[in-house]
Amino acid sequence: MARAPGGARRRGGRRDAAGGEVVRKGPWMAEEDEVLLEHVRTHGPRDWSFIQSKGLLPRTGKSCRLRWVNKLRPNLKSGCKFSAEEERVVLELQGQFGNKWARIATHLPGRTDNDVKNFWSTRQKRLARLLRAPLPGRSSKSSSAKAPVSATGLCLDQVPFEGNSSSGQCCAATPFMDAENAALVPHDQTGSVLLSFEGPLPPIALATDSHACSSNAAPLPPELPFDQPPYPLIGFSGMPESCDMAPGFISAAGAMDDLVYQELLPMMQPVPMILPFFGTECSHGDGVKAEPPDAPADFFDDLPADMFDSLDQLPPPL
């Protein structure tokens, strides 16, 4: 999806009285990248404002830094969709930290905070559309950013991300449940019927870059034992091993507010009960299409008999 660099863009850059560009904005050109890279080679990734003050580039220091961080920095997985494991990490860490994208990104080698932010934003938009409801209250700096969602508490964020990401060119498919199906399940069932995670999840282990398009993983942060193999995504014996699950479906009913539930109710009518996460896309290369919601008839016959043992009982209806 490469855009032609230097093309007209919404932000044209400030100009002086003579019309000459003082601060250039918009897409970066290859020559600008070269200058920026040269600066980093000689000075390191710092002194960004030096670039502007010395007239090396008609860009602000901020802009230079951003360009470096998001595009020019080595070891970036640019153009590579989030793998299932990466998605899982994002979901988990967002639950822990809230919208601390930079912090989350430190746990994802090759990913920038912008990547994570975009990923999350896309997910939220899709979710909002599915629920036919507006996104949760806009930023105001205090709401979303400061309110991490617990790993077990359901909020809109906890609804799984449907796998467009599974179509990534070089990363593993995302075997997420069919999000539309998820929306068809009453919230008290999505929470308890699926899986019930009580207590803290095990520490995140990073994807072993096996799906990653580039093997040049950045240094790992010290806080987490990334040298250990990833813990099982779900301690769930019945799961097909080929379908490692992202945790998006790990949802608990309790926190979903009644408003959302009321909005979901009409949608739930046509389908009595669907186990949402079984509408998975266990992609094996080509990707297997999710089961359509209206054709789950023999579906359960294929599942191990004991796979529901670990599931909670249905809670009493509201």
Next chain:
DNA sequence: AAAGTACTCAACCGCTCTGAA
């Protein structure tokens, strides 16, 4: 094939944090 919609990505803005003077 065309139109509409959804998705992705790059880059901006404004605010906050941090360290030096």
Next chain:
DNA sequence: CTTCAGAGCGGTTGAGTACTT
């Protein structure tokens, strides 16, 4: 202690592309 500049971060926007109808 205060001020200020630079760096960093999160939110937002809109163009281009992909997908669906």
